[in-house]
Amino acid sequence: MFLVGLTGGIASGKSSVSSMLRELGCPIIDADVVARKVVEPHTRAYSRIVYHFGPEIVLENGEIDRQKLGQIIFASEEKRRLLNSITHPEIHKEMLKEILLYFLRGYRYVVLDVPLLFETRRLTKFLNHTVVVYCDPATQLQRLMQRDGLTQEQAEQRVAAQMPLNEKRGLANHVIENSGSREDTHRQVLRLHTKLEDSMDFLLVRAIAIAATAGLSGILLYAARILMS
16 A cells, blocks of 8 residues: 655645545545544543643634634644644654555555645655645635635734645645636546546555565564574
8 A cells, every 4th residue: 555645735625625535435544534533522632732822722612722722833833832732743653554544445645634734844754746736825825814714914924834835745746726617626636636547656665565474574583493403
């Protein structure tokens, strides 16, 4: 099985592309969904977040107020780094569990939907393909203001808190241009899906896995013979 990284910027349309791939039958692991799971009440990350950011970010039902926490971290790079240092290790561990489950079920590849794929760079070395969903800065800003009801200043602050989309585009193997119509985006997603389905990368990964397993078996057998001699 090989891994595909899907990323973008805030309001660039990554979630729409992820949904299109899911509709085409692609297995998707959504880092945002995992992120919500690892900060549920009574988890390790939840306790650390409340300790560092204070009880005022906790809602009446005990869950973390994501909107209030978002306001804090988008206004402070230091706070943003602190939150990432708490959540990212837990997110990656949970994603690894889900990857293993897909592997055991026989999938040829899995798409990892990760907003901060290039910012953290922890996963990129394991990926065979990286996909960026891009839109021009003006479109991104307008979509964000409409979607979240933000002022232009607030929207610009949130966009500035992330790596520029132009920079992400230069790091990716594939780019989905999402500044235009949904139909145009869907055509690009179909082309990407065909490339992934036709890819033989999974054969190389399986060959390496088999070789590694065979090598490990040989080492264990050799060690056993020595111990028994």
